[in-house]
Amino acid sequence: MSDYLTGDPIADTKAPAGPLENRWDERKFAAKLVNPANRRRHRVIVVGTGLAGGSAGATLAEQGYHVVQFCFQDSPRRAHSVAAQGGINAAKNYRNDGDSVYRLFHDTVKGGDFRARESNVYRLAQVSAQIIDQAVAQGVPFAREYGGLLDTRSFGGVQVQRTFYARGQTGQQLLIGAYQALSRQIDAGNVELHARTEMLDLVVAGGRARGIVARDLVTGEITTHLADAVVLATGGYGNVFYLSTNAKGSNATAIWRAHKRGAHFANPCFTQIHPTCIPRSGEHQSKLTLMSESLRNDGRIWVPKRAGDPRPPGEIPEDERDYYLERLYPSFGNLVPRDIASRAAKNICDAGLGVGPGGLGVHLDFADAIARLGRPAIEARYGNLFDMYQRITAEDPYTVPMRIYPAIHYTMGGLWVDYDLQSTIPGLFVIGEANFSDHGANRLGASALMQGLADGYFVLPATVNDYLGSTPLDDVPPSVVRDVETEVRDRITRLLAVPGTRSVDAFHRELGLLMWDHCGMSRTREGLRKALDRVPELRAEFWRDVRIPGGGEEFNQELEKANRVADFLELAELMLVDALAREESCGGHFREEHQTPEGEALRDDENFAHVAAWEYGTPPVLHREELVFEHVHPTRRSYT
Amino acid sequence: MNLTVRIWRQAGPAAEGRMVAYPVEGVSPDMSFLELLDVLNQRLIEAGDEPVAFDHDCREGICGSCGVVINGQAHGPERTTSCQLHLRSFADGDVVDVEPWRAKGFPVIRDLVVDRSALDRIVQAGGYVSAPTGSAPDAHATPVPKPDADLAFDNATCIGCGACVAACPNGSATLFTAAKVTHLSLLPQGGPERASRVLDMVEAMDAEGFGGCTNTGECVASCPKGIPFSSITTLNREFLAATRTR
Numbered sequence: 066m067s068d069y070l071t072g073d074p075i076a077d078t079k080a081p082a083g084p085l086e087n088r089w090d091e092r093k094f095a096a097k098l099v100n101p102a103n104r105r106r107h108r109v110i111v112v113g114t115g116l117a118g119g120s121a122g123a124t125l126a127e128q129g130y131h132v133v134q135f136c137f138q139d140s141p142r143r144a145h146s147v148a149a150q151g152g153i154n155a156a157k158n159y160r161n162d163g164d165s166v167y168r169l170f171h172d173t174v175k176g177g178d179f180r181a182r183e184s185n186v187y188r189l190a191q192v193s194a195q196i197i198d199q200a201v202a203q204g205v206p207f208a209r210e211y212g213g214l215l216d217t218r219s220f221g222g223v224q225v226q227r228t229f230y231a232r233g234q235t236g237q238q239l240l241i242g243a244y245q246a247l248s249r250q251i252d253a254g255n256v257e258l259h260a261r262t263e264m265l266d267l268v269v270a271g272g273r274a275r276g277i278v279a280r281d282l283v284t285g286e287i288t289t290h291l292a293d294a295v296v297l298a299t300g301g302y303g304n305v306f307y308l309s310t311n312a313k314g315s316n317a318t319a320i321w322r323a324h325k326r327g328a329h330f331a332n333p334c335f336t337q338i339h340p341t342c343i344p345r346s347g348e349h350q351s352k353l354t355l356m357s358e359s360l361r362n363d364g365r366i367w368v369p370k371r372a373g374d375p376r377p378p379g380e381i382p383e384d385e386r387d388y389y390l391e392r393l394y395p396s397f398g399n400l401v402p403r404d405i406a407s408r409a410a411k412n413i414c415d416a417g418l419g420v421g422p423g424g425l426g427v428h429l430d431f432a433d434a435i436a437r438l439g440r441p442a443i444e445a446r447y448g449n450l451f452d453m454y455q456r457i458t459a460e461d462p463y464t465v466p467m468r469i470y471p472a473i474h475y476t477m478g479g480l481w482v483d484y485d486l487q488s489t490i491p492g493l494f495v496i497g498e499a500n501f502s503d504h505g506a507n508r509l510g511a512s513a514l515m516q517g518l519a520d521g522y523f524v525l526p527a528t529v530n531d532y533l534g535s536t537p538l539d540d541v542p543p544s545v546v547r548d549v550e551t552e553v554r555d556r557i558t559r560l561l562a563v564p565g566t567r568s569v570d571a572f573h574r575e576l577g578l579l580m581w582d583h584c585g586m587s588r589t590r591e592g593l594r595k596a597l598d599r600v601p602e603l604r605a606e607f608w609r610d611v612r613i614p615g616g617g618e619e620f621n622q623e624l625e626k627a628n629r630v631a632d633f634l635e636l637a638e639l640m641l642v643d644a645l646a647r648e649e650s651c652g653g654h655f656r657e658e659h660q661t662p663e664g665e666a667l668r669d670d671e672n673f674a675h676v677a678a679w680e681y682g683t684p685p686v687l688h689r690e691e692l693v694f695e696h697v698h699p700t701r702r703s704y705t
Numbered sequence: 706m707n708l709t710v711r712i713w714r715q716a717g718p719a720a721e722g723r724m725v726a727y728p729v730e731g732v733s734p735d736m737s738f739l740e741l742l743d744v745l746n747q748r749l750i751e752a753g754d755e756p757v758a759f760d761h762d763c764r765e766g767i768c769g770s771c772g773v774v775i776n777g778q779a780h781g782p783e784r785t786t787s788c789q790l791h792l793r794s795f796a797d798g799d800v801v802d803v804e805p806w807r808a809k810g811f812p813v814i815r816d817l818v819v820d821r822s823a824l825d826r827i828v829q830a831g832g833y834v835s836a837p838t839g840s841a842p843d844a845h846a847t848p849v850p851k852p853d854a855d856l857a858f859d860n861a862t863c864i865g866c867g868a869c870v871a872a873c874p875n876g877s878a879t880l881f882t883a884a885k886v887t888h889l890s891l892l893p894q895g896g897p898e899r900a901s902r903v904l905d906m907v908e909a910m911d912a913e914g915f916g917g918c919t920n921t922g923e924c925v926a927s928c929p930k931g932i933p934f935s936s937i938t939t940l941n942r943e944f945l946a947a948t949r950t951r
Contacts (some may be wrong), residue, residue, distance in 0.1 A: 091825050124837075139770065140824070140825050147768050148763045202894055204894045206858035207844075213848025246836070248825065251829050265904075270732070271722060349743070351762045456766075456783075456785060527840070614754070
């Protein structure tokens with residue numbers, strides 16, 4: 066049997082034709098509106114309270130909709146956007162350094178290795194400036210210059226300084242801004258918040274998304290919430306790898322269940338490996354910690370030229386160090402995009418030149434920057450990151466170079482959406498990292514915060530209006546609700562009934578290692594095939610041998626994890642099928658069979674300039690969306 | 706290294722709790738405190754016992770989910786979150802007591818997990834700037850002096866973990882509330898709602914059953930983000946000024 070079937074092509078029908086710079090205005094003008102007095106009669110469910118979900122919930126409620134919002138954490142302020150460190154891009158051109166909406170658009174399409182839609186990316190660049198205005202108005206304390214104006218810095222893959230930041234806690238500060246806006250609407254009665262509540266299925270009636278089935282994580286109660294539209298803002302699926310920089314609770318359950326109900330899943334194999342994470346310290350490792358990409362502004366990456374050089378790094382003279390990024394990519398140096406920096410680190414370590422335990426690390430050295438700018442300047446820029454590094458490794462990065470190694474960080478793939486951010490299920494909208502829309506095969510640094518907030522504050526509210534204003538809805542038949550609820554309950558009952566011996570984490574670790582080895586930084590047909598044989602076996606073992614203590618009608622963290630891991634075990638297979646089908650290298654997807662003689666990614670625009678949108682099925686069905694580049698001509702990405 | 710952890714076990718909000726001792730052998734000094742609990746839980750599950758429930762998420766010290774009292778101190782002996790505390794802070798053979806946050810405002814849900822939603826309700830009462838999406842002027846329309854912006858930032862770094870409440874002999878949420886009031890009152894954007902914000906937030910704080918502040922400063926000593934004691938002074942000053950003008 067073939068791994069997949071090929072279905073009809075798919076297309077985005079919502080983006081207007083015509084000049085790129087007018088498309089978003091035209092779409093907003095063509096969009097139906099809902100009379101302000103009628104809006105409160107519409108219920109909109111928003112799942113997730115990160116930058117995308119928090120900003121969407123707050124904005125929809127401000128517009129007058131009745132928002133019902135969910136998060137699995139105990140408070141909306143804890144969504145994993147909170148951990149984003151470095152910054153947020155915006156085409157403000159406050160530096161007068163040649164930045165513009167067009168340049169941000171261009172950089173993002175190129176950075177994504179020409180696998181993103183031009184219309185979407187251009188809109189993202191257009192609204193980016195408004196995001197900064199909005200955040201400042203909310204009281205987000207961005208870094209400022211002595212004149213009182215906002216400071217900016219550079220990030221990987223670009224040559225302008227367009228990244229706004231709040232020390233190393235930009236995600237936290239932006240999230241608190243959105244959380245406070247949401248809190249204001251909760252207090253006003255416009256948002257009904259369900260914290261510690263996890264979506265376990267989507268209710269589809271009459272072909273439209275009409276609600277969700279959710280589990281109260283404290284009591285275990287299963288309830289259905291109905292609405293006129295459902296918005297998923299549930300983040301990425303990086304935890305399929307077990308070890309990642311995601312939060313422990315980050316999961317793919319909401320998008321995976323929606324996929325099984327009919328939402329196509331796009332480009333699942335596009336995962337991002339972040340080059341600068343703290344290397345793992347042992348078997349007990351439960352997650353990996355990122356060191357912001359912004360550190361590459363002032364830190365220099367190197368390894369000793371001699372493998373296994375026993376001297377402390379400070380005693381290795383300059384001419385015996387290999388600053389390999391500066392050597393290989395002289396014009397971008399340490400600020401090459403993430404995929405390129407990660408692969409370079411892997412190649413160096415594979416060649417036996419890595420440092421630290423197991424040789425899985427490279428130095429990120431601040432000695433030059435400290436000598437040039439002084440320690441206080443470095444403290445002001447990165448103090449909290451240095452503290453965090455020291456706490457985790459017990460090494461002082463002010464005097465000893467950091468050790469870093471790549472780790473799974475972000476997933477560019479996600480549910481397929483059109484220009485309106487609507488999935489293939491009418492009424493189901495997907496925003497932020499949960500969708501696939503803007504980053505192609507590789508996301509540039511400081512663009513995740515930009516996209517999450519662009520979607521939530523500015524894009525979704527306009528397009529949800531159009532849907533609600535133009536769609537007559539009937540009541541949801543009780544039988545539909547009953548059926549979905551029954552499926553959810555049955556699954557929990559089945560999980561709890563497995564008379565197994567192995568913990569959920571044991572299965573998750575095994576899956577993660579398998580995916581890291583065969584679907585991580587570098588992929589081969591043989592390896593993917595091997596993993597594709599193993600994942601279904603592992604899934605069968607899980608359902609035969611998992612042990613979940615406790616019951617369903619109580620606070621049960623093992624059950625929560627089991628629910629999520631059961632979905633990861635299904636999603637992993639689709640990732641492998643997608644990675645196998647994409648016979649090219651692009652961005653985060655590096656197939657060893659497809660590389661240049663210098664070892665760089667070799668794209669195949671002739672056959673693969675498309676989005677792979679997968680329909681659920683056994684086997685899955687591939688629908689291709691051809692990508693058309695009218696403005697940015699695909700070239701081989703060069704950062705040399 | 707080998708440790709013995711004595712952990713508060715409580716099956717549910719109404720159940721009676723007790724300390725239970727568990728020896729955990731062969732752990733590494735490089736493990737985080739939560740990874741110690743992970744190891745213990747894996748062993749409990751394998752032995753057919755109920756694992757210890759505890760809140761955690763990012764494990765990078767920024768989400769504010771985790772938080773337990775370790776040997777009587779909120780987040781333990783180092784000034785950081787429980788997830789960023791490492792076993793190298795303990796000695797081989799130590800007996801370590803682990804309890805949930807204990808405060809009237811934080812009822813226990815199970816074992817080490819407590820309900821901190823009261824903190825959200827304090828923010829909902831006024832811890833925001835009313836700036837609906839789309840209404841914002843250009844970000845550079847109002848310069849903010851760097852010292853104000855920096856101090857606002859220091860206060861905005863609060864992660865809402867609740868350690869201040871757990872550490873306070875009165876179970877007071879004053880430092881938490883003070884951080885938000887200080888953050889927003891320092892910025893020009895927060896100016897128009899300055900008076901109503903402090904009054905509404907303090908009222909909400911009192912209504913949630915948190916105790917009053919008696920300036921003992923335990924909150925500051927346990928705060929993983931270093932929110933300064935002076936913020937409480939700011940809160941009091943803002944409250945007094947708002948009360949007078951009302």
